[in-house]
Amino acid sequence: MAAQFNPVTPELLAELRQVVGDKYVKTDEDYLERYQTDEEGNSHYFHKPEVVVFPGSTEEVAAIVKLANKYLVPITPRSAGSGVACGAIPVYHGMVVELERMNQILKFDADNMYAVCQTGVITGDLQREAAKHGLLYAGDPSSADSSMIGGNVANNAGGNKAVKYGTTRHQIYSLKVVTPTGDILDAGARLKKSSTGLCLEQLFAGSEGTLGIITEVTVKLRPMPPYAFNMVCVFKTDEEAFALPNKILKAGIDPTSIEFMDNEALRMTCKFLDMKMPHVDEGCDYVIVTVESFSEDDSDRKMEQLCDLAEANGSIDEFEADKRIWTLRKQFAEAARDVDKMFQTEDFVVPLDKIPEITKQIPELREKYDLYCVTVAHIGDGNIHVLPLNAKGLSPEEWFQKIKAFHRDLFPRVYALGGKMSGEHGIGYKKLEEFALCTPQAELNVIKAIKKALDPNNIMNPGKLVEIG
Ligand SMILES: Cc1cc2nc3c(=O)[nH]c(=O)nc-3n(C[C@H](O)[C@H](O)[C@H](O)COP(=O)(O)OP(=O)(O)OC[C@H]3O[C@@H](n4cnc5c(N)ncnc54)[C@H](O)[C@@H]3O)c2cc1C
Structure with a gap:
């Protein structure tokens, strides 16, 4: 990996403290250790940040991003850290920007069926608020009681209601985003339709924090079927x-x-x-x-x-x-963690008619790689979570190598059937190399061109999704 960044300096820390206040800039070792991983249990992937910053407003986020550009220090945006693709791990160290303080529902309009949420609203809290009004917020990852709406949008979380209502990207009207150069952008609008320019809110949905920091989300609500x-x-x-x-x-x-x-x-x-x-x-x-x-x-x-x-x-x-x-x-997932904290949640997705074809190849792969697997699936979406469990107690490095070999065999089979390696969890840091290997060059070129155009200093969640060097 290219190391094109500067370390966090006392000057940068002083400027960060001016932006958010002393108590929201953390450099104590216990914080740095806590933020070295997200849901990932394999220490092979862990990287410590140099500082964790807790902004309280969009303006503060914008000021932090401007400082990151000024000092050439990488930023890793983070919500609840429940992601399973190592997306919130600061692989180049630098700053973690933790958004949990921005946790207010700013507006709830039951008559017009929408809500404006700060990025750190817990998804389950939004669901419960909607239910009080006889309404439904249809985004429903299994992690709803911990994950946050901004994290859900950044990963385009799927979950249990996607068959009928779609994934998180289908639940949004608009987003407020701090771009990688520190501008504040309102993307999208509370409209049923629009042919006015590019659909920018959808560009940010699923971008895994690589194109900017989402600070507000205007979500659609629906009548709750009785x-x-x-x-x-x-x-x-x-x-x-x-x-x-x-x-x-x-x-x-x-x-x-x-x-x-x-x-x-x-x-x-x-x-x-x-x-x-x-x-x-x-x-x-x-x-x-x-x-x-x-x-x-x-x-x-x-x-x-x-x-x-x-x-x-x-x-x-x-x-x-x-x-x-x-x-x-x-x-x-908690039951799997109980077997060993290192387990892998596969997340591949295939067309529905190809489910039998891909799943009948799993026993062969299990045997070939000597893996004990359990399988759950959002089967109505063709999204299959095969979970290899570290039942034999391999070391972090042995487990990493085994899963890598398994992926290199599994993913080409998935793509051959018209599938993709992730239906909802994203690429993150964990599948960066496999994404580069499996994705057609023309598609990779477009993704990299967008990233370079929006993030000329490559400070926004570098080392995730694509590496632009
Ligand atoms: C028990 C369990 C069950 C799960 N079930 C599901 C499921 O059913 N469906 C599903 O899709 N996922 C599921 N997940 C995975 C995870 O919960 C989702 O990916 C979720 O959307 C992550 O949200 P978060 O708030 O924890 O984000 P984080 O883990 O903090 O971040 C995820 C990614 O988004 C980026 N990011 C976070 N916040 C922002 C922001 N405001 N702006 C820009 N980028 C940001 C981060 O940099 C990172 O790349 C599950 C996880 C667990 C542990």
Whole structure:
């Protein structure tokens, strides 16, 4: 990696203190250690910042970015640090800009169904505020109770409702962004349509903090459907389970979620939560389908239709589940961490009709790389989380090398089927090299040209997504 940056100096620290105040500039060792990683547990990836700064306003963020350019010091934007692609790790050291203080919902307009949020609003808090007004904020990563709206936009988080409502990029009207040169930009507008210039808010969504720091997000709200059910369809084989999503969508059932947990993921999570669930001991998989509706009749009709469809496709049982099923689904990552803090969450995405083709290659890869894996999936989106677990207690370096070799074999297979390596977690630092290898040159050239144009000093989250040197 090119080391084109300067170290953080006492002069820079003094100027940062003038911008945000003494107590919001941290250089104590315990802070630097805490911010050397995000959700990543493998020390191979850890890098300490030289300073952590906690701005309280867009203007303060802009002033910090101007200082980063003046002193040529890299910035790593950070929200909750729940990312799983090492996106918030300061790989060139420098400054971490932690946005957690900017946590206010600035405006909540229930009549016109939108809210203006500061970047550090916890996603779950926004969901709960919307629910109080009979409204829905449809962005719903499993990390909603910790991750922040700005982090969700930066990563274009997906989650459990993307089948019906899309990912985070589909929930936004507009963004306030501090560009890498320190300008304050309002991108997008609260409009249903616009053919006026480029769609800049969508350029920043999913840019992983490499094109600027998002400081405000105007989100769309929707009416909350009053009727909903969660149906668990039980399958003896992965093949039968994987064939169901396409059929549900084609039947017009319009589900909010279609999630998959294989038997190993079910066993591991049930054990972790000390929970007993039907058919898990018999080696079965679950497909969890949530359907929301505005009419009870419609809801009943869809439930019947879904059960018929599942049975016709080999389901051995269907049962209606209460919201504990979502605890089971959302806690699998914690259960995996309980096996060993180093685990890998694959996040590849393929067209729905290619799910059976890619998943049938996984057992071969498991064997080839001697990996113990569990699988969960946002199966209605074709987004599959195979989780290799470090069940044999490999060292950080051994684990890093094993996962690298696994990726170099897996990703070309995914791309050959028209897929991509990340459906929602992003590229970050972790998959930087693989992204460069798998992405066509013309696409890489465009991404690098945009990055260079917006960030001439390369100070904004360098070493993530693409390396421009
Ligand atoms: C248990 C668990 C479950 C999860 N489930 C899901 C899931 O269902 N779906 C899903 O998509 N992800 C999921 N994730 C991953 C993670 O929660 C998401 O990627 C989330 O969007 C990250 O938000 P954050 O606030 O933690 O951002 P961080 O981790 O702090 O940052 C993520 C990236 O965004 C950048 N960034 C952060 N804030 C800003 C900002 N304001 N401006 C510009 N750039 C910024 C950072 O530099 C970094 O590159 C899960 C993670 C965990 C631990």
